[in-house]
Structure formats: C-alpha cells, structure tokens
Amino acid sequence: MNLQEQLTELARRAKAAARALALLNTAEKNQCLLAMADRLEQQTSALLEANREDMQAAEAAGLRPAMLDRLRLDAGRVQAMARGLREVAALPDPVGRILDERVRPNGLRLRKVTVPIGVIVIIYEARPNVTADAAGLCFKSGNATILRGGREAFHTNRLIAALLVQAGQAALGQRFPAEAIQLVPTAEREAIPILLSLTSYVDLCIPRGGEGLIRAVAECSRVPVIKHYKGVCHVYVDRDADPDMAERIVINAKCQRPAVCNAMETLLVDRSIAAQFLPRVGAELARRKVQLRADAEAIRLLSGVRTEPPLELRPAIEQDWYTEYNDLILNVRVVNGVQEAIEHINQYGSAHSDAIVTANETTAQRFLNGVDAAAVYWNASTRFTDGGEFGMGAEIGISTDKVGARGPMGLEELTSYKWIGIGQGQIRT
C-alpha cells in the first residue's frame, strides 16, 4: 500500500471505530480511562526508556534546550498524564445532553441532542503528554482520534498510544474499539495533507502549536480546522479605572506567565490618565524587567521616569502591534478613549482575549460589545482564558474561530448535535 492508501484505510477504520465508540455508555468510557491511567503509571519505566531513545536522537540532531525540555518525560510527567486521564473520567459525559426540546403544533417532538463529532485529527509538536491528554478528552466525548505528534517524539508517542489501547482492551475486551485511538504510523510530512483531504472519514482537525504549524495545517486542510493562530491580547486602562486594580491586572496579564497565549502583548492607556498611570506602571514593569515598545506619546510620558533597573524603552514600529512576543516585552500605546481602544484591538488583535479596566459600566459595555474576540474581560486579567479557569476541566485547545467552538475547548466543545424527531405517524401536508 502506498501512503495515500495506508492513511485512507487508517481513517476508514477510525470512522468505524468512532461509530462503535459512540455507542459506549459513560461507565464503560470511564472504566477505560481509569484503566489507561493505571497502565501508563505501571509502564513508567518502559515509557522513560522509549523517551530516552527519542531524547538521544534529538540531542544528536542538536535540538534546542527548550525543545528538549518539552520532549522529556520523567516519572512526574507520566503521573501528570495519568492524573489528567482520571480527571477526564471524573467529568460529566458531554454526549446526550438535551440542548433544546420543542413540540410542534402537529405533535412532533423535536430534541436537539449532543453527539460526538466523529473522527478528530490532532496535530501537535514535541510534548508527548498531548498524546494522552488529547486521546483522553476525545475518547470521553465519543470521538476517535488520529494523533500526529512531532517526529522527535515518535517512539514515546507510539508507546503511549499502544498502552492506552491495551488498557481499553483489557477493560472492555472486544467491545473496546481499538482503532478509536490511532497514531499516524509515519513521520513523513506528506501524511498531513493526505489525512486532511479525507473528507469522507475525518470530521475535524485541531492543530496545537506555533503559528507556523497552524497556518500550514489550515492552508492544506479540506476538513474543518479549529484553531487559534496566536494570542495578541490587550488590556485597556480607561480614564475611570481604579489605578491600583489597573496596575495589578496589567502586571498579572504581562508577567505572571509571559510565554502563554493569553498573556498581554499590548497595553492601551486612555490619554486623560496616561500622565499619571504610565509612570507608575512603568516603574513596576521596569522592576520586572519588561522591555517596552511604545508610541510617541507613551515614550514622552515614560522617558523622564527614573526606574531601577532603568526602563528599556524604544519606539514601536507598525509590525510590533501585530506581534505575539511570548516574552517580557510589551507594546504601549496612548489612545483617545474606549472607541480608539476598540478600533486598535479589532485591527491589530488576534481575537483571543482582551480586557478593559474601568469603574464605568457604560464604558465597559461599549468595550465588551465592541471588541470582537473569543473572550473579553471587565476588571479581570486576560490570563483567565483557560479551560481549567473556566471550570471546563481539561482543555484540548483554545479557538478564535467563529464557526464551531470559540474560546477554551473542553469536553462539551468536542461535541456536535443531532435533531431527533419523535412522532406518532406524522406526515407533511
């Protein structure tokens, strides 16, 4: 079989497995998930051995230390995977929820009920824990997964997937649809466009990784893709903001974990309070070693300020406003009120997470309505856009799309729905 035939067969089997999986009840799915968690922990030494093989090849290939760290498994990370599976087992089943119910004048009863999406391709980079996390979330929501991790983690991922399937088979025997969790059996790059052309079998692709990976996937896919390219998040400090609250939110949104997608990249400050607010927040940002890229007005207001260490400040260029730094770098701009803030965000932002700090409810409502983003906050940090913080339990990713799930994607966001009509012989007249 050539690659096209091989992947078509893999996807065809995934579709059949998805149909069998959709018929398992909640207790059966949870039994499998708990068995999977146990199996991973029991096989820790085999997992570390497979991972050592990947690590040695990666070191020999000269991978960067940050990449090596993502690739590495240790006993704690294996336990974290197992814990994740147990947490998913403990979450409510998202399938079979009644979203709507109506009885028509002719007596036909219509129910809108959640169902699994079907077959989901997950494309990700070096972290092997994604294999267990994604497979667990998809399994609980009744979806078959086709997993495509980074080539550098191939041996580790292959063993994780095999252990998950073995555990499911031990738990349910023949009733476990073994092909509901499959790893793409090749590291060839051409596998991705082939898989994402199989519209008869694949229902959705969720890519997780850097903007380059996600753009490449979205460009070549013929199946729906749910994604966010990047997180260029904003905090707008309004004239009616409590300055202490504003500083606390700005520092948290930028500094608490700068490498993640819901960290702030651009601070917008209302002109009427900029002369008071910018020097004080600038001092604190300097203390935290945040470099600033600022517009002319902000530079004027900040350049006289003495800080310890001295503030690193340079003029922002147009491209900066579009940039996700994932680092201790912050754009700063002075704007004429909330409308200019909204316009800046809608032009340069990534529709991920944006916040306003103000005590004025009217201004806040304008911002919450006017900013076109997956999550908008009033008097809270952008850092809350996260499945755990939203109370969804684990998340498989964050979407900035408008069709399908938007914002953090937990179990409910991995379902579709069907309409069920129950009649007593109704016909259309």
Place this chain on the structure above:
Amino acid sequence: MNLQEQLTELARRAKAAARALALLNTAEKNQCLLAMADRLEQQTSALLEANREDMQAAEAAGLRPAMLDRLRLDAGRVQAMARGLREVAALPDPVGRILDERVRPNGLRLRKVTVPIGVIVIIYEARPNVTADAAGLCFKSGNATILRGGREAFHTNRLIAALLVQAGQAALGQRFPAEAIQLVPTAEREAIPILLSLTSYVDLCIPRGGEGLIRAVAECSRVPVIKHYKGVCHVYVDRDADPDMAERIVINAKCQRPAVCNAMETLLVDRSIAAQFLPRVGAELARRKVQLRADAEAIRLLSGVRTEPPLELRPAIEQDWYTEYNDLILNVRVVNGVQEAIEHINQYGSAHSDAIVTANETTAQRFLNGVDAAAVYWNASTRFTDGGEFGMGAEIGISTDKVGARGPMGLEELTSYKWIGIGQGQIRT
C-alpha cells in the same frame, strides 16, 4: 484595481460594516427589515423590468425551462420576498442570548453570549429571491453578507440588493451600515476562489445549490463552509411497524415533494415483514408512478404483484444506493433488522434525514442512536427537516456538517458566541 484588489476592498468594507451592524439594537434592525419589505413591493415594476432583461438574455442563451422558471420574478414572488423580510423582522433577535453563565470560585462571572458570526458569503444559483431572503436573515442576525447569485440573475439581484440598502438608509440614515449588504459586482468565475481566500475578512461561506456547485465551493475555500452536498434520505420499516403508518410515511417521504433534499431516496424493509409490506406499498407506489430500483429479494417479492399501472421495477446497481434522484424513483432493499438498516444508512446515506417506523421503543432507540445524520425520526416522515417545520421561521439552508450548525439553519444558527468575564480586579495566581 484588479479583481483581487477589488474583492479584498469589498470584503474589508464588509467587515467594517459587520462591526457597525453588530451594534444596532433589535428595534433598529427590525425597522430596516420592514422598510426593505416595503421598498421591494413599491418597486415591483422596476424589479420586473430588471428581471425581464435577465430573462431575455437567458432565453436567448437557451436555458432550460426549469431554470427559466427559477429565474422568473412576478408580482407574487416579489410579495413573497417582502413577506419573508417581514417574517424575519417578527422573529426574536438571536444576538445577545445568554447560553451559559457561571461564577467561578474567585468571583469571576463568566457569560457565554451569542454574537453575530461576522461576514458571510452566500453563493447561490438562479433564484433571485435568495438575495432578499439571505440578506434579511443575515441582517437580523447581525452579519454582513456578500451575495453571489447566478450570473443569469445578475440584473435582478443587483436591483434587489440596491433596494434593500436604499431602504435601510432611508430608515436609519448614517447609522445604517450600507456595506453590510453587498453583491459581488462581477460575474467572473474567479471571484469565488478569491473571495473564499480572504480569511482576514470573511468568516463563513454558505453555498446553496446543486452538489456540483457546493463541491466546487468546498474544494476552493479557505474559510469555513457550512453545507450539505445532497439528501440521500432513508425510511426503514421495522418488523414492529404499524403497516398503515409505515405506508403513509413512505408515500409522504417519497411523493409529497420528490424534488427536495429531505425526500426519501431509499426504502429499507425488514426481511420478516417484507413479504407482507412490499406488495401493498408497491401497489400504492405504482399508482403514484414511482419507479423502483430494488435488490434481488425485493424484486422477487414485488415482481408477482399486479398493479395499475404496472410497476416499473429494475435491479438496483451499487451506484443507485448513493444517488439523490430528486424524482419519482425509489431504491428498495430488504435488510435483516435494524442493525443492517443502520449500517446501510451510514454507508450510503448523506447524513441528512433518516426515519424508522416501528412500535418497538428499544429498536427505535438503537436506530436514533446508531444513525449518524443531522436529523433522525421515529414514526415521522423525513420531510420535516425544514426551518419552518422546526419552528425556526425562515431558514438559510440545511447543514450536514458536524462543526457549526447541523440540520436546518435559521437565525440562531447564524450566530457564534463570545465569553464575557466580569470581575472585581481578579488576577491569576
């Protein structure tokens, strides 16, 4: 400007208009819709004149009578467009509905609220009424539309779109975002792939038409497409069916309006009742001039039956089971119970609408769970898959997709959602 630049500018303006439109309140939108309806009626003679131009060109080009009928406007059809806009005005506003609300342990209040999708490209064929229907539904749900009708209806569509915009401007003045309703200003074919590559401005494409059109759109699009390719719908008559009810549903699903997507194309009959059921339903189908394409068992059971007129009966070939006839032709197959029926439907069906007739609740539940389709019915005709019949009011189309809307798409299905977080200064720790 070349075509690429021209369409990019059009889409950029649509996006800006969508943002302005999203800020209009329900009363303002309804005022516009009612003004649009009045304007179309007032301008009936101008519309018929523009349509005459299109009709003459179409006749000269030798279009088929069925196409000419779709293209033709008359006073009744203009009134129907106006009535459609008034009905949309009367429907509840789908924007701003709270889908979910939760307060987190840290006091952060999260609301999941419906918002417009943004910019929607509608691609359709000859019927000019789609221009008003689609623009009205999108406008009420806060979405800007870019309309691309069939080239043969260009003059008619252009006038309809212009009248809608004039009416909105007369109603709201400067507050009406004129570029929220735009017609693609060229009949060039290349306009479609260009428009559907503009992922920064276009949020969704809804193609309406034959399978060829929809496949061409889905193939070239880089923006999400919500669609159904075809309707290969099934009725399964179970051993526990009431035969009178089964016959009534079968005849309705096939004959009441055979040219539409929710009409039945394949009848599946349980082997244990086939010898009783097929001859009686065969006689009625013959009376209604339905031709049958049947498997060997059904042929055996039907070929001895005397009907008036004689039954047109021939063996089905593999391709027939996949075919949407849109005509008085029906596939018939004898199956071994509900499981074989489910497998047939999942293999050959189009995931549109499928029904079981049975008095046995356990069997019905197996069917409703096992069939993977947008709408599944128990003891009711497949013909009910329709926005009006579902109580949605008008519909913009039917989706068999799993990501985004599934089944009939009314106003609610033209919305996305955003998460709104309201805090008192919460930061992430």
